[in-house]
Amino acid sequence: MNSAVTPPPVFNPFRQAQFVLSAARLAQLPKDHAGEAAFVGRSNAGKSSALNKICDQRALARVSKTPGRTQLINLFSLPSGHRLVDLPGYGFAQAPLEVKRAWGNLVGGFMEHRPNLRGVVVVMDIRRPLTDLDWQMLEWARSRNCATHILLTKADKLGFGATKNATREVEATLRARDFSAGVQAFSSESGLGLETVRATVDQWLAQTPTGDVESAEVGN
Ligand SMILES: Nc1nc2c(ncn2[C@@H]2O[C@H](COP(=O)(O)OP(=O)(O)OP(=O)(O)O)[C@@H](O)[C@H]2O)c(=O)[nH]1
Numbered sequence: 001m002n003s004a005v006t007p008p009p010v011f012n013p014f015r016q017a018q019f020v021l022s023a024a025r026l027a028q029l030p031k032d033h034a035g036e037a038a039f040v041g042r043s044n045a046g047k048s049s050a051l052n053k054i055c056d057q058r059a060l061a062r063v064s065k066t067p068g069r070t071q072l073i074n075l076f077s078l079p080s081g082h083r084l085v086d087l088p089g090y091g092f093a094q095a096p097l098e099v100k101r102a103w104g105n106l107v108g109g110f111m112e113h114r115p116n117l118r119g120v121v122v123v124m125d126i127r128r129p130l131t132d133l134d135w136q137m138l139e140w141a142r143s144r145n146c147a148t149h150i151l152l153t154k155a156d157k158l159g160f161g162a163t164k165n166a167t168r169e170v171e172a173t174l175r176a177r178d179f180s181a182g183v184q185a186f187s188s189e190s191g192l193g194l195e196t197v198r199a200t201v202d203q204w205l206a207q208t209p210t211g212d213v214e215s216a217e218v219g220n
Protein backbone atom coordinates (compact mmCIF):
# COMPACT_ATOMS: atom_id res chain seq x y z
CA MET A 1 0.00 0.00 0.00
CA ASN A 2 1.07 3.57 -0.55
CA SER A 3 1.18 4.84 3.00
CA ALA A 4 3.02 8.14 2.36
CA VAL A 5 0.01 10.19 1.31
CA THR A 6 -1.46 13.21 3.01
CA PRO A 7 -5.05 13.25 4.26
CA PRO A 8 -7.63 14.43 1.72
CA PRO A 9 -8.59 18.11 1.61
CA VAL A 10 -11.91 19.06 3.17
CA PHE A 11 -13.08 20.63 -0.09
CA ASN A 12 -13.17 17.89 -2.71
CA PRO A 13 -12.30 19.50 -6.07
CA PHE A 14 -12.88 16.27 -7.97
CA ARG A 15 -16.64 16.62 -7.45
CA GLN A 16 -16.51 19.72 -9.63
CA ALA A 17 -14.81 17.96 -12.55
CA GLN A 18 -16.31 18.81 -15.91
CA PHE A 19 -16.00 17.22 -19.31
CA VAL A 20 -13.85 19.37 -21.63
CA LEU A 21 -13.45 17.48 -24.88
CA SER A 22 -12.76 14.18 -26.62
CA ALA A 23 -9.72 14.10 -28.86
CA ALA A 24 -9.04 11.65 -31.66
CA ARG A 25 -5.69 13.30 -32.40
CA LEU A 26 -3.02 14.82 -30.19
CA ALA A 27 -3.26 18.10 -32.11
CA GLN A 28 -6.79 18.57 -30.71
CA LEU A 29 -5.55 18.76 -27.11
CA PRO A 30 -5.31 22.14 -25.36
CA LYS A 31 -1.99 23.89 -25.75
CA ASP A 32 -1.36 25.37 -22.33
CA HIS A 33 0.62 24.64 -19.19
CA ALA A 34 -2.13 22.98 -17.15
CA GLY A 35 -0.91 19.93 -15.27
CA GLU A 36 -2.67 16.68 -16.17
CA ALA A 37 -3.08 13.32 -14.45
CA ALA A 38 -3.76 10.51 -16.93
CA PHE A 39 -5.56 7.23 -16.33
CA VAL A 40 -4.25 4.41 -18.50
CA GLY A 41 -4.77 0.68 -18.47
CA ARG A 42 -6.02 -2.41 -20.15
CA SER A 43 -9.40 -2.13 -21.77
CA ASN A 44 -12.16 -3.01 -19.31
CA ALA A 45 -9.79 -2.65 -16.34
CA GLY A 46 -12.06 0.01 -14.87
CA LYS A 47 -10.44 3.37 -15.77
CA SER A 48 -13.66 5.23 -16.51
CA SER A 49 -15.37 3.71 -13.46
CA ALA A 50 -12.44 4.78 -11.27
CA LEU A 51 -12.61 8.32 -12.64
CA ASN A 52 -16.33 8.51 -11.96
CA LYS A 53 -15.83 7.23 -8.42
CA ILE A 54 -12.98 9.65 -7.74
CA CYS A 55 -15.12 12.52 -9.00
CA ASP A 56 -18.20 11.24 -7.22
CA GLN A 57 -20.17 11.50 -10.45
CA ARG A 58 -22.13 8.72 -12.09
CA ALA A 59 -21.60 9.46 -15.74
CA LEU A 60 -18.65 11.79 -16.12
CA ALA A 61 -16.62 9.20 -18.05
CA ARG A 62 -18.40 6.58 -20.13
CA VAL A 63 -18.39 3.09 -18.65
CA SER A 64 -18.95 0.14 -20.96
CA LYS A 65 -19.23 -3.60 -20.78
CA THR A 66 -17.74 -3.81 -24.29
CA PRO A 67 -13.93 -3.72 -24.12
CA GLY A 68 -12.26 -1.03 -26.19
CA ARG A 69 -15.22 1.35 -26.26
CA THR A 70 -13.24 4.45 -25.27
CA GLN A 71 -11.11 5.11 -28.35
CA LEU A 72 -10.69 8.82 -27.71
CA ILE A 73 -8.72 10.83 -25.22
CA ASN A 74 -11.30 12.32 -22.85
CA LEU A 75 -10.37 15.41 -20.87
CA PHE A 76 -11.99 16.66 -17.67
CA SER A 77 -11.15 19.92 -15.97
CA LEU A 78 -10.98 20.63 -12.26
CA PRO A 79 -11.84 24.00 -10.67
CA SER A 80 -8.10 24.68 -10.32
CA GLY A 81 -7.66 24.45 -14.10
CA HIS A 82 -5.80 21.15 -13.86
CA ARG A 83 -7.13 18.22 -15.87
CA LEU A 84 -7.86 14.52 -15.56
CA VAL A 85 -7.39 12.43 -18.69
CA ASP A 86 -9.12 9.17 -19.56
CA LEU A 87 -6.97 7.41 -22.16
CA PRO A 88 -8.24 4.65 -24.47
CA GLY A 89 -7.58 1.17 -23.11
CA TYR A 90 -5.27 -1.46 -24.56
CA GLY A 91 -5.08 -5.20 -24.84
CA PHE A 92 -8.36 -6.05 -26.55
CA ALA A 93 -7.39 -9.01 -28.71
CA GLN A 94 -10.14 -8.80 -31.36
CA ALA A 95 -9.47 -5.22 -32.40
CA PRO A 96 -8.59 -4.69 -36.06
CA LEU A 97 -4.98 -3.83 -36.77
CA GLU A 98 -5.77 -0.26 -37.76
CA VAL A 99 -7.53 0.33 -34.42
CA LYS A 100 -4.47 -0.97 -32.60
CA ARG A 101 -2.23 1.23 -34.70
CA ALA A 102 -4.38 4.29 -34.03
CA TRP A 103 -4.30 3.48 -30.32
CA GLY A 104 -0.50 3.23 -30.41
CA ASN A 105 -0.16 6.61 -32.07
CA LEU A 106 -2.60 8.32 -29.74
CA VAL A 107 -1.66 6.81 -26.37
CA GLY A 108 2.02 6.37 -27.22
CA GLY A 109 2.21 9.95 -28.41
CA PHE A 110 0.47 11.20 -25.28
CA MET A 111 2.62 9.17 -22.90
CA GLU A 112 5.86 10.08 -24.60
CA HIS A 113 5.35 13.70 -25.57
CA ARG A 114 2.44 15.39 -23.82
CA PRO A 115 4.21 18.22 -21.97
CA ASN A 116 1.36 18.71 -19.47
CA LEU A 117 1.58 15.18 -18.06
CA ARG A 118 2.41 15.23 -14.33
CA GLY A 119 1.37 11.77 -13.22
CA VAL A 120 0.06 8.49 -14.56
CA VAL A 121 -2.44 6.27 -12.78
CA VAL A 122 -2.02 2.79 -14.27
CA VAL A 123 -5.28 0.94 -13.72
CA MET A 124 -5.14 -2.85 -13.58
CA ASP A 125 -7.68 -5.52 -12.70
CA ILE A 126 -6.35 -6.85 -9.37
CA ARG A 127 -6.87 -10.39 -10.68
CA ARG A 128 -4.70 -9.80 -13.79
CA PRO A 129 -2.05 -7.19 -12.98
CA LEU A 130 1.20 -6.30 -14.75
CA THR A 131 0.60 -7.50 -18.30
CA ASP A 132 3.24 -6.75 -20.95
CA LEU A 133 1.35 -3.66 -22.06
CA ASP A 134 1.03 -2.49 -18.44
CA TRP A 135 4.81 -2.68 -18.27
CA GLN A 136 5.08 -0.66 -21.46
CA MET A 137 3.00 2.09 -19.78
CA LEU A 138 5.15 1.92 -16.66
CA GLU A 139 8.33 2.14 -18.71
CA TRP A 140 6.98 5.07 -20.73
CA ALA A 141 6.25 6.90 -17.49
CA ARG A 142 9.66 6.03 -16.08
CA SER A 143 11.50 7.09 -19.23
CA ARG A 144 10.19 10.63 -18.79
CA ASN A 145 10.48 10.61 -15.04
CA CYS A 146 6.74 10.88 -14.51
CA ALA A 147 5.10 10.07 -11.16
CA THR A 148 3.28 6.73 -11.31
CA HIS A 149 0.56 5.18 -9.20
CA ILE A 150 -0.90 1.71 -9.69
CA LEU A 151 -4.58 1.19 -8.99
CA LEU A 152 -5.51 -2.47 -8.53
CA THR A 153 -9.22 -2.28 -9.30
CA LYS A 154 -12.17 -4.60 -8.79
CA ALA A 155 -10.80 -5.52 -5.36
CA ASP A 156 -14.42 -6.16 -4.36
CA LYS A 157 -14.10 -9.37 -6.41
CA LEU A 158 -11.49 -10.69 -3.97
CA GLY A 159 -11.57 -11.28 -0.23
CA PHE A 160 -9.56 -9.20 2.22
CA GLY A 161 -6.62 -11.64 2.38
CA ALA A 162 -6.41 -12.17 -1.37
CA THR A 163 -6.52 -8.40 -1.93
CA LYS A 164 -3.64 -7.89 0.46
CA ASN A 165 -1.62 -10.70 -1.11
CA ALA A 166 -2.20 -9.46 -4.66
CA THR A 167 -1.14 -5.94 -3.64
CA ARG A 168 2.01 -7.21 -1.94
CA GLU A 169 2.87 -9.36 -4.93
CA VAL A 170 2.69 -6.36 -7.27
CA GLU A 171 4.85 -4.34 -4.87
CA ALA A 172 7.42 -7.14 -4.73
CA THR A 173 7.53 -7.46 -8.52
CA LEU A 174 8.08 -3.71 -8.89
CA ARG A 175 10.84 -3.79 -6.29
CA ALA A 176 12.51 -6.68 -8.10
CA ARG A 177 12.54 -4.55 -11.26
CA ASP A 178 13.69 -1.50 -9.34
CA PHE A 179 10.54 0.38 -10.26
CA SER A 180 9.22 3.11 -8.02
CA ALA A 181 5.43 3.58 -7.95
CA GLY A 182 2.61 3.78 -5.45
CA VAL A 183 0.48 0.63 -5.34
CA GLN A 184 -2.99 0.30 -3.86
CA ALA A 185 -6.10 -1.83 -4.00
CA PHE A 186 -9.22 -0.06 -5.25
CA SER A 187 -12.87 -0.70 -5.91
CA SER A 188 -15.27 1.50 -7.82
CA GLU A 189 -18.06 -0.54 -6.28
CA SER A 190 -17.18 -0.23 -2.60
CA GLY A 191 -14.99 2.88 -2.68
CA LEU A 192 -12.03 0.98 -1.20
CA GLY A 193 -8.88 3.07 -1.54
CA LEU A 194 -10.72 6.14 -2.77
CA GLU A 195 -9.08 8.71 -0.49
CA THR A 196 -5.59 7.39 -1.21
CA VAL A 197 -5.88 7.83 -4.97
CA ARG A 198 -7.56 11.22 -4.59
CA ALA A 199 -4.76 12.43 -2.33
CA THR A 200 -2.10 11.12 -4.72
CA VAL A 201 -3.54 12.85 -7.79
CA ASP A 202 -4.22 15.99 -5.78
CA GLN A 203 -0.60 16.10 -4.67
CA TRP A 204 0.74 15.70 -8.23
CA LEU A 205 -1.44 18.48 -9.58
CA ALA A 206 -1.04 20.88 -6.66
CA GLN A 207 2.62 21.26 -7.53
CA THR A 208 2.04 22.27 -11.14
CA PRO A 209 0.67 25.26 -13.04
CA THR A 210 -3.03 25.48 -13.80
CA GLY A 211 -4.85 25.98 -17.09
CA ASP A 212 -5.22 29.76 -16.96
CA VAL A 213 -5.65 30.99 -20.48
CA GLU A 214 -3.02 33.69 -19.96
CA SER A 215 -0.39 31.00 -19.67
CA ALA A 216 -1.56 29.20 -22.82
CA GLU A 217 1.05 29.58 -25.44
CA VAL A 218 3.22 26.50 -25.70
CA GLY A 219 3.37 24.46 -28.89
CA ASN A 220 2.94 20.75 -28.05
N1 LIG B 1 -17.04 -5.27 -9.57
C1 LIG B 1 -16.44 -4.22 -10.13
N2 LIG B 1 -16.66 -3.93 -11.43
C2 LIG B 1 -16.01 -2.87 -11.96
C3 LIG B 1 -15.12 -2.05 -11.20
N3 LIG B 1 -14.61 -1.10 -12.02
C4 LIG B 1 -15.17 -1.31 -13.23
N4 LIG B 1 -16.02 -2.36 -13.21
C5 LIG B 1 -16.82 -2.88 -14.36
O1 LIG B 1 -15.90 -3.23 -15.40
C6 LIG B 1 -16.43 -2.89 -16.69
C7 LIG B 1 -15.47 -1.96 -17.42
O2 LIG B 1 -15.38 -0.74 -16.71
P1 LIG B 1 -14.87 0.61 -17.43
O3 LIG B 1 -14.72 1.60 -16.32
O4 LIG B 1 -15.73 0.96 -18.58
O5 LIG B 1 -13.43 0.14 -17.94
P2 LIG B 1 -12.38 0.96 -18.83
O6 LIG B 1 -11.05 0.60 -18.32
O7 LIG B 1 -12.73 2.40 -18.84
O8 LIG B 1 -12.62 0.30 -20.27
P3 LIG B 1 -12.28 0.91 -21.73
O9 LIG B 1 -12.89 2.28 -21.79
O10 LIG B 1 -12.90 -0.08 -22.66
O11 LIG B 1 -10.80 0.94 -21.86
C8 LIG B 1 -17.80 -2.27 -16.42
O12 LIG B 1 -18.78 -3.29 -16.56
C9 LIG B 1 -17.72 -1.81 -14.97
O13 LIG B 1 -18.97 -1.75 -14.31
C10 LIG B 1 -14.91 -2.39 -9.81
O14 LIG B 1 -14.15 -1.78 -9.06
N5 LIG B 1 -15.60 -3.49 -9.34
Ligand SMILES: [Mg+2]
Pocket residue numbers: 047048049062063064070086
Ligand atom coordinates in the same frame (compact mmCIF):
# COMPACT_ATOMS: atom_id res chain seq x y z
MG1 LIG C 1 -13.21 3.68 -20.41
